[in-house]
Each structure stands twice: as structure tokens, then as C-alpha cells.
Amino acid sequence: EVVAGINTIEKLTPMLVELAVKHAEFNVVSEHFPVVGQALLATLQRGLGYGWTPDVEAAWTAVWNKIVAVMEPALRKAYQDKLSDADKTRMLVEESWGEVERDLETHGVAFFLKIFEIAPAALQLFSFKDEAPLSESAGLKLHASLVMNTVGKAVDNLDDMESLVPALVELAERHSDFSVLPEHFPVVGEALLWTLEKGLGFKWTPEVKVAWESVWGTIVSVMEPALREANLARMSDADKTRLLVEESWGVVEQDLEATGVAFFLKIFEIAPAALQLFSFKDQTPLAESAGLKLHGTIVMQTVGKAVAGLKDLASLVPVLKGLAERHADFAVLPEHFPIVGHALLTTLGSALGDKWTPEVEAAWVSTWACVAAVMEPALVAASQAKAASEANPGIEANHANTDKDDRMSPTDSASSLPESAILREHVEESMAPSEFVAPARGGGELYS
DSSP states (O other), X not given: OXXXXXXXXXXXXHHXXXXXXXXXXXXXXXXXXXXXXXXXXXXXXXXXXXXXXXXXXXXXXXXXXXXXXXXXXXXXXXXXXXXXXXXXXXXXXXXXXXXXGGGHHHHHHHHHHHHHXXXXXXXXXXXXXXXXXXXXXXXXXXXXXXXXXXXXXXXXXXXXXXXXXXXXXXXXXXXXXXXXXXXXXXXXXXXXXXXXXXXXXXXXXXXXXXXHHHHHXXXXXHHHXXXXXXXXXXXXXXXXXXXXXXXXXXXXXXXXXXXXXXXXXXXXXXXXXXXXXXXXXXXXXXXXXXXXXXXXXXXXXXXXXXXXXXGOHHHXXXXXXXXXXXXXXXXXXXXXHHHHHHHHHHHHHHHHGGGOOHHHHHHHHHHHHHHHHHHHHHHHHHHHHHHHHHHSTTSOOXXXXXXXXXXXXXXXXXXXXXXXXXXXXXXHHHSOTTOOOEEOTTSSOEEO
């Protein structure tokens, strides 16, 4: 039928597609076409004998290629339709990688050059950083080939996750020795997908792209936590605490207004009298108060500045002392710190969800304790100086009322001594002033 319709191959397409679909039921795959083609040509050669001329061979080869051009995509689609999503993804990745692995060195070099284009500083992590020209570097070529071989092994084991996961974990742990960080994964992923797109050309279809994105996502989901754990294990306790606080704050700061509002609402839940310290005390509903939203955002921005300053404690301490001294103007007391600490940690726990791990909680507890240890004495000293100044009007106080944006209260007349006394009484009833209170995991109880 094919020979009879050779002059109108387009009309044969439906028949060839149907033939391919039928063969998919018998587990025929694309790799079988070269075998069938070779067998067909050998059979024709034997049957024709001297009639098998180069021209005849070329004609039959051309016809076979046209048949394959129709049947192979149809067979592939029919076969994919039978697969689960996971098997379909694996098949697309395996087939496309088969094209790329024909020249691992070239593709590997392109991959690393793309990484260095996206993140030039990454070059400093490699021993071949000074070899020029870089594209001809023997060190880069060797390392690129090794990395591409590793990718190939991962592709080969996509159907055996029990073996693949430990290998990926080990790979992540080894990279910890070379100062690789979790934030490098997006760069590597972008470079890998770009390399595959350039290497595959027209075969980089939307389906293949989605399949590789899925596989890369799986790889990252295994390697990133393993790398992070390996990096943490190498850090001092102080650096580990700082990293955990910075990473978790990076999640929270995506919505400072919502976080700030939740923080203050928690304060007012613990100590209702505290609301009287603020200018927005009469705005209802409180959760929608423009004054609360603004002030909550400003306070969260201040927390963010403190988190950013953890890398430079020598500069951070004077800032915290100045903050405490300014809050003395609003009758803030040392007894307020446990309330603020509990509200902050509870808010962070709610915002972070399953990312509020015991390690992250301990890091924030430690950080808040350090902040309170700096601010409380400064607040006491500033309050005493203020009281002395008020008792002796002739003595000029040393604490200026400036920079109000990062104060706990946004107005100069937000509080009075009776209100502070009420708040202090509430605090003394609920907890000892010297205790630091953090949110209990899994419940609303307090522990010191």
C-alpha cells in the first residue's frame, strides 16, 4: 500500500499513524525503527540481487525515512498516552538526554560558561578560574565532562529513586566542601535548561522542557536540604543562628504589613492595656486600622534592619541601644520585653508554618535574648536619666526625641504613667519580669 501510494505520501499519513498506534500496544518503541529499516533494506537487497543499485537503495532509504517521519511521532504519542505522568516525564528526559550525551564535553563547557555569565563570581569557586581563554581551559573541559557524566547517571536512575536519592545527598554533601550554597541552585538550573535547549534545538519541545523542569525540581528538593544541613554542620553556633534567622526572615519579609499587624494584635491579646500606648487605639476594626498597618510595617522594617545587622554586631549594638533610649520617651518598661518577645516569636511561627522548625525557633529565641540583653539596660538607664531630668528641670536630658519611625509608638503622647502601671501589673501577674518567654511549640502555653 505504501509503494502504491508513493506519489501521494500525504494521503498515506492516516494509515501510517494508525499502524504506529497499533504497534504501541505491543510495546514497540522509537528505538526499533533503525532495526526495522536496516532489516527491510537488507531484505530488498537480497531479493533484488543485481537490481539493488545505488539509485534503488537511495530511493528506498528516502521512502523509509518518510515513513519513519510519520510513524515515529505517532508511536511516541500513543506510547506516552499509555504512561503515567511520572513515566512520561522520565521517558522524555531519557530520550532528550540521549541526544545531548553524544558530546558531553561541548555541552558541559557551554553549561559552565552560562553559569559564569549569570553569576560571574561563581568562577572563583573553581581551580581553573585563571585559565585563559576559559572556553579552551583543560580544567574546565575535564570538570564539565565529569559533571555531565553525573547528570547522565542521575537520568539513568530516574526509575530507581531509592538509589538516586542517597547519591544526590552525597553529591550535595561533597559540594559543601567547596562553599556551594542553596542560592546557587536557581543559577545552575537556569544554566542547565539553557544548555539543553541549545543542544536539542527543535527537539526542545514544551513537553520536554516541562519534563526537565520537573526532574530538576526533584533533584533540588533532595540536594538543597542536604547541602544546607552539611553547611550548617560546618558552621559555628553563632553563624548557624545567624543563617537560620536570616533565611527565615527572608520568607517573612515578603509581607511586612501583614506580619506587623499580626505581631501587634498578638501583643494586645497578651496585654490588652498595651493598646492604650498607641495613637491608633480608638480605630476600629483594629485589624484594618491604617495607623496600625503603617506602624506595624515600620516596626517590621526595623526588625529587618536588625537581622541584616547580625553580620556586624559591633555596629548593631549602638543601634539597639539608641532604639531602647528613644523608647524610654514612651514609658516603655523592661517588663514589656517578654511580651514583645512572645508576640514576635508567635507571629514568626505562624508566618513560617512548617518552616518554623525547632532549629529556627531556637535561633530566634537566642537572637531575641541577645537583643533584649542589649536593649533592657539601655532602656533602664535612659528611663532613669529621663526621670532625673524631669525631677530637676535645670539638668538637660541627654536623650533626644529623634528618628521616631522605628519606635514602638508613633506619637509623643501615646502613653501615661497610670497606663504603664496597669501594663506593668498585667505583666507581673502573667510572668516574672526576669523571664524570657517564647511560644510553646504545638500550643499557646508559655514557657520560660
